[in-house]
Amino acid sequence: MKQKLLLPRFLLRENLSKLARNLRFLGYDSAIYKQISFDNFKRIAARDKRIILTRSHQEAHAKSDLKIILINSDQVDEQVQEISSILKFDPVFIFSRCSLCNKILYEIAKEKIINSVPEYVLTHHSHFRICRFCGHIYWEGDHYQAIHRRMKNLVEDGKS
Numbered sequence: 570m571k572q573k574l575l576l577p578r579f580l581l582r583e584n585l586s587k588l589a590r591n592l593r594f595l596g597y598d599s600a601i602y603k604q605i606s607f608d609n610f611k612r613i614a615a616r617d618k619r620i621i622l623t624r625s626h627q628e629a630h631a632k633s634d635l636k637i638i639l640i641n642s643d644q645v646d647e648q649v650q651e652i653s654s655i656l657k658f659d660p661v662f663i664f665s666r667c668s669l670c671n672k673i674l675y676e677i678a679k680e681k682i683i684n685s686v687p688e689y690v691l692t693h694h695s696h697f698r699i700c701r702f703c704g705h706i707y708w709e710g711d712h713y714q715a716i717h718r719r720m721k722n723l724v725e726d727g728k729s
């Protein structure tokens with residue numbers, strides 16, 4: 570758990586919601602606040618010690634002590650690669666956070682989710698995690714494997 574504190578945390582403008590989801594897949598705390606002024610946005614970033622990600626040149630070049638990174642691409646894969654120098658792919662953190670609401674996931678016993686996931690999933694999987702905030706349940710199925718591979722490639726290719 571201690572290592573988790575060392576991961577950078579992000580604050581993203583709301584037009585970067587896909588990038589936020591992808592950063593959450595990697596385990597990064599990636600918050601989005603909708604419809605707030607850039608001043609309030611900066612206040613939150615300063616308070617929570619978050620790196621700001623924005624697509625606005627004006628915001629990226631604003632005078633500030635905060636770390637603000639301009640995201641140029643409108644393609645999510647390229648967006649991940651743009652910041653891959655400050656990212657790392659660590660399997661320990663993959664799917665440690667809800668991609669929908671950014672909350673930490675908790676392990677949950679199979680018996681407790683019998684009515685919440687399809688039967689074939691119960692048959693083939695034994696480890697499950699749940700978001701206590703939105704109730705979404707995660708398991709390491711095909712979808713997980715695909716995201717795992719995709720994120721690894723994006724982060725590691727982006728560095729080279």
Ligand SMILES: [Zn+2]
Nearest residue numbers: 667670700703
């Ligand atoms: Zn959630």
